[in-house]
Amino acid sequence: MLENLLKEVISLVAGKQAEEIVDLLDTQKYVNEFVIAKKLNLTINQTRNILYKISDYGLVSSIRKKDKRKGWYTYFWKIEIVKTLDFLKENLLKKIDTAEHYIKSRETKRFYVCERCHIELSEENALLNNFTCTECGSLLVLKDNIKVLKDLRKNKEKLEKDLALVEEEITKERGKEDKKRGKEARKEEKIKFKAKLKLKKSRMKAKKMEHHPEKSKNKKVKHSKKSHVKK
Ligand SMILES: [Zn+2]
Missing domain, CATH: 1.10.287 (Helix Hairpins)
Incomplete structure (x- = not known):
């Protein structure tokens, strides 16, 4: 169902032969244009032309990645389903x-027709032509x-x-x-929350150290011992 609707739109903006592209474009991730071209059995330029036409209407979006070795850009495309x-x-x-x-x-209006040529005229035009057909001259009849x-x-x-x-x-x-x-958004919030928690914990730790300087002293000693061993 959805696929047919999308195909209808692509066909409207880029021609009937372009509608197959719907099967190759994903709604979630971006697809390499070379993969699309290969599957459509088209050259990369033909494929891009189709995609550009669709993109003029904002129905697809793209990201590009530079090939570090060859120095050119490859585009990756995704269909924008709601926009489409x-x-x-x-x-x-x-x-x-x-x-x-x-x-x-x-x-609300009357129309006249020539039964021979199937030409139809509005009442005004029929009147202008004395109710005769402009092609064959037959008398027009009320439609x-x-x-x-x-x-x-x-x-x-x-x-x-x-x-x-x-x-x-x-x-x-x-x-x-x-x-x-x-x-x-929830994922981001979780990350932020975790970061906050971490900060709180480290602050609490720092406070504890202030209150029990002994402990921190001990630690320092331990540290220096360790580093000493490493040397
Ligand atoms: Zn006629």
Whole structure:
């Protein structure tokens, strides 16, 4: 499901032949572009061209690493899943908007059609042409909008279903991202906490030494003994 949605977007921005790249790009780690090229059976330049096109829309991100021996850069790519789904969502919203516009137009306006050429004219244009076809001169007839409206509404319903699916996936993926970020934040907090604890312990130790100078003296003696042995 998710894979198909991602492929749909990649196909929209980089062409149908590029959609295979979705199978090779990971959502978590960055993938070496040479590996992608090899698996797609494309040259590195062809592969980069596809990736640059997708990256223009912010749907992939990359990091680069310098090859110390050869001195050139290799790019590693990752698909930005939420951004890609957001792109699809925007696209669907636009389509729904257009569909609504067409429906409204069919509900409120009259259209005329030439039954021979299947050319359709708005009422204004039909009037300008004395209700005759601009191609063959046949008399135009009033178009029955009922069937057209049925199809338009069906199409709009399908788009809305698709939109609901995409929104569901976005929620899922956002949740995953938040979880991951939370995990990372907790990990960082743990590290900070441990560092604080260590500092506290060493401070307490230092205080103890101040209170019991004997102990510290002993230690010093021990130390010097040890170092003496080592020599
Ligand atoms: Zn005609």
